[in-house]
Amino acid sequence: PLIALLAGDGIGPEVTAEARRVLDALTLDLIFEEALVGGAAYHATGHPLPPETLALAQRADAILFGAVGDPLCDKLERSLRPEQAILGLRKHLGLFANLRPAKLFPGLEDASALRPEVAAAIDMVIVRELNGDVYFGEKGMRTTVDGLREGYDVMSYNEAEVARIAHLGFQTAARRGGRLCSVDKANVLETSQLWRDVVIEISAHYPQVALSHMYVDNCAMQLVRNPGQFDVIVTGNLFGDILSDQASMCAGSIGMLPSASLDSAGKGLYEPIHGSAPDIAGQGRANPCATILSAAMLLRHSLGMREAADRIEAAVGRALATGARTSDLGGTLTTHAMGDAVLAQL
Amino acid sequence: PLIALLAGDGIGPEVTAEARRVLDALTLDLIFEEALVGGAAYHATGHPLPPETLALAQRADAILFGAVGDPLCDKLERSLRPEQAILGLRKHLGLFANLRPAKLFPGLEDASALRPEVAAAIDMVIVRELNGDVYFGEKGMRTTVDGLREGYDVMSYNEAEVARIAHLGFQTAARRGGRLCSVDKANVLETSQLWRDVVIEISAHYPQVALSHMYVDNCAMQLVRNPGQFDVIVTGNLFGDILSDQASMCAGSIGMLPSASLDSAGKGLYEPIHGSAPDIAGQGRANPCATILSAAMLLRHSLGMREAADRIEAAVGRALATGARTSDLGGTLTTHAMGDAVLAQL
Numbered sequence: 044p045l046i047a048l049l050a051g052d053g054i055g056p057e058v059t060a061e062a063r064r065v066l067d068a069l070t071l072d073l074i075f076e077e078a079l080v081g082g083a084a085y086h087a088t089g090h091p092l093p094p095e096t097l098a099l100a101q102r103a104d105a106i107l108f109g110a111v112g113d114p115l116c117d118k119l120e121r122s123l124r125p126e127q128a129i130l131g132l133r134k135h136l137g138l139f140a141n142l143r144p145a146k147l148f149p150g151l152e153d154a155s156a157l158r159p160e161v162a163a164a165i166d167m168v169i170v171r172e173l174n175g176d177v178y179f180g181e182k183g184m185r186t187t188v189d190g191l192r193e194g195y196d197v198m199s200y201n202e203a204e205v206a207r208i209a210h211l212g213f214q215t216a217a218r219r220g221g222r223l224c225s226v227d228k229a230n231v232l233e234t235s236q237l238w239r240d241v242v243i244e245i246s247a248h249y250p251q252v253a254l255s256h257m258y259v260d261n262c263a264m265q266l267v268r269n270p271g272q273f274d275v276i277v278t279g280n281l282f283g284d285i286l287s288d289q290a291s292m293c294a295g296s297i298g299m300l301p302s303a304s305l306d307s308a309g310k311g312l313y314e315p316i317h318g319s320a321p322d323i324a325g326q327g328r329a330n331p332c333a334t335i336l337s338a339a340m341l342l343r344h345s346l347g348m349r350e351a352a353d354r355i356e357a358a359v360g361r362a363l364a365t366g367a368r369t370s371d372l373g374g375t376l377t378t379h380a381m382g383d384a385v386l387a388q389l
Numbered sequence: 390p391l392i393a394l395l396a397g398d399g400i401g402p403e404v405t406a407e408a409r410r411v412l413d414a415l416t417l418d419l420i421f422e423e424a425l426v427g428g429a430a431y432h433a434t435g436h437p438l439p440p441e442t443l444a445l446a447q448r449a450d451a452i453l454f455g456a457v458g459d460p461l462c463d464k465l466e467r468s469l470r471p472e473q474a475i476l477g478l479r480k481h482l483g484l485f486a487n488l489r490p491a492k493l494f495p496g497l498e499d500a501s502a503l504r505p506e507v508a509a510a511i512d513m514v515i516v517r518e519l520n521g522d523v524y525f526g527e528k529g530m531r532t533t534v535d536g537l538r539e540g541y542d543v544m545s546y547n548e549a550e551v552a553r554i555a556h557l558g559f560q561t562a563a564r565r566g567g568r569l570c571s572v573d574k575a576n577v578l579e580t581s582q583l584w585r586d587v588v589i590e591i592s593a594h595y596p597q598v599a600l601s602h603m604y605v606d607n608c609a610m611q612l613v614r615n616p617g618q619f620d621v622i623v624t625g626n627l628f629g630d631i632l633s634d635q636a637s638m639c640a641g642s643i644g645m646l647p648s649a650s651l652d653s654a655g656k657g658l659y660e661p662i663h664g665s666a667p668d669i670a671g672q673g674r675a676n677p678c679a680t681i682l683s684a685a686m687l688l689r690h691s692l693g694m695r696e697a698a699d700r701i702e703a704a705v706g707r708a709l710a711t712g713a714r715t716s717d718l719g720g721t722l723t724t725h726a727m728g729d730a731v732l733a734q735l
């Protein structure tokens with residue numbers, strides 16, 4: 044299988060290097076091809092998602108992604124900013140579903156700002172839609188009748204887009220605790236009303252799953268008050284962006300959490316949920332675990348290599364159990380030493 | 390001064406009754422007029438915001454509001470639902486600014502799901518825009534070229550709307566810790582780009598305030614990780630809805646937190662941040678403190694009665710210090726008994 048390795052910006056190269064070492068150690072017959080993406084690609088080629096990079100991503104069986112984001116690009120016009128690379132990959136490859144497990148690793152109770160007993164109860168998956176919503180609607184700057192500058196962005200979902208992600212939400216819940224919470228703002232938004240209507244329609248196919256609905260503001264509260272109440276959350280692109288980051292932080296360090304972005308055939312892009320962290324880039328301090336665990340998700344979801352995935356996840360757990368910690372977890376290990384600690388447990 | 394008392398639905402009547410008792414005890418020469426709002430108004434008159442109610446709100450010097458929301462109205466068309474009453478009041482009265490202080494009351498460290506030391510550091514105000522954004526843009530259901538149902542809502546802000554709330558954010562910060570964090574999603578949204586541009590322009594008038602910018606997803610993380618880092622947050626209507634509820638929950642029980650919604654002349658609507666809580670309505674279990682503290686904000690912001698406001702806030706603090714607790718805080722007091730406890734300390 045061909046893996047596109049898109050390391051990106053900031054700490055991206057450091058953390059993907061460790062994930063690659065872990066994959067290499069398993070001797071799985073993977074072929075890696077690297078390409079530039081994000082600010083790194085912009086500086087080298089003038090575009091954050093060069094055609095060669097997109098072509099490689101399309102050709103590959105799966106994509107292992109680091110992070111994009113570069114303060115030097117902040118002043119560029121929107122279409123040239125690093126973030127456009129990840130948005131472009133999601134759209135061009137039809138990666139419509141973002142899966143984010145949030146679970147506290149045993150032993151990391153102290154890494155969460157929540158009370159240990161509240162944090163320990165977290166075990167959920169957030170299923171976020173990635174191809175629609177206000178992210179991809181018509182947008183721009185215009186002038187009002189009074190001559191004022193006005194920015195606008197159209198939020199929308201059609202029933203096919205909602206149905207597709209709702210099915211995945213129900214299927215994910217059916218394989219787990221059997222409870223799906225759909226999050227929207229149907230008391231204010233028509234987009235959310237359609238969302239809710241369609242989710243209810245789709246629920247008829249999944250009698251074994253208990254469906255509930257929650258407004259996004261209430262969900263943001265509940266994720267603090269009692270995050271253990273959730274099994275699977277399904278939500279749109281914008282609310283998912285906010286809630287999944289919040290949930291990750293509830294579960295402890297964002298240095299630990301992986302994510303998968305999938306198309307309808309199971310091909311996917313796998314990336315840590317953290318960003319490029321320019322403040323610590325190049326210092327060898329970043330926690331590589333989120334990327335190593337993303338590599339495990341890649342094996343499981345896109346290559347059907349369940350056993351290898353389990354091995355990686357178990358090795359990360361054992362490495363933590365031996366006390367291996369990078370600085371985000373209050374430890375002193377470098378990125379590379381943390382990689383070593385995981386390799387030692389494989 | 391004339392106070393419009395709009396008790397609304399669910400626990401609204403119970404909690405506003407206690408706030409009224411506290412205001413009465415101060416003998417401030419207030420005249421109260423009551424009117425129906427929300428589901429209660431719909432059931433009685435067929436509309437959640439009847440013309441008489443709007444007229445009273447317009448005539449009054451300030452509005453003390455309970456809560457709206459009624460499960461019996463869930464199936465009504467949007468324009469008849471209880472929530473339209475609060476949205477209508479905000480829009481018709483030009484209440485463009487929602488101020489939400491979030492601070493943990495001493496002695497309530499155990500009410501927060503955050504670690505006590507993390508929660509104790511919270512002392513911020515969220516300034517949320519209330520008259521624009523995706524709440525009030527064009528919205529509806531339409532059919533795509535492929536014949537699919539599609540819901541849409543237009544998000545937008547013009548520079549005058551942003552400038553108005555930005556000024557209030559800077560002024561609020563100038564009177565407090567001197568730090569303003571503007572929250573947006575400028576890496577994706579044009580509305581946010583305009584927001585950020587205008588906030589930066591306005592910052593020239595407030596050299597004494599340190600301005601920072603944060604993406605909304607990161608802010609949702611930071612409010613969990615280290616909420617003590619914030620002094621004042623200024624943000625749009627939708628992000629403010631989500632983040633202010635999240636911040637409130639970080640600061641402990643939502644039964645404790647008041648809010649003010651102000652127009653440009655200082656007239657305002659004051660309400661607890663919690664909702665109508667239909668599950669406990671009529672049981673006398675609701676915590677009236679958020680509404681009592683909203684009454685204090687009313688005196689301070691709309692009537693210039695600082696001293697009376699201070700007295701109420703101090704009385705709530707002392708009542709808590711004596712151990713007075715409703716069930717949301719792990720106690721056994723009824724709504725009325727909690728009102729008594731505050732009155733006893735006035």
Ligand SMILES: CC(C)[C@H](C(=O)O)[C@@H](O)C(=O)O
Nearest residue numbers: 126127129130284576577606
């Ligand atoms: C970088 C940004 C455009 C992106 C998003 O908002 O989707 C990021 O926050 C994420 O969640 O992957």
Ligand SMILES: CC(C)[C@H](C(=O)O)[C@@H](O)C(=O)O
Nearest residue numbers: 230231260472473475476630
């Ligand atoms: C009831 C609802 C329309 C309202 C809002 O979204 O503004 C509420 O959540 C609030 O924050 O006051």
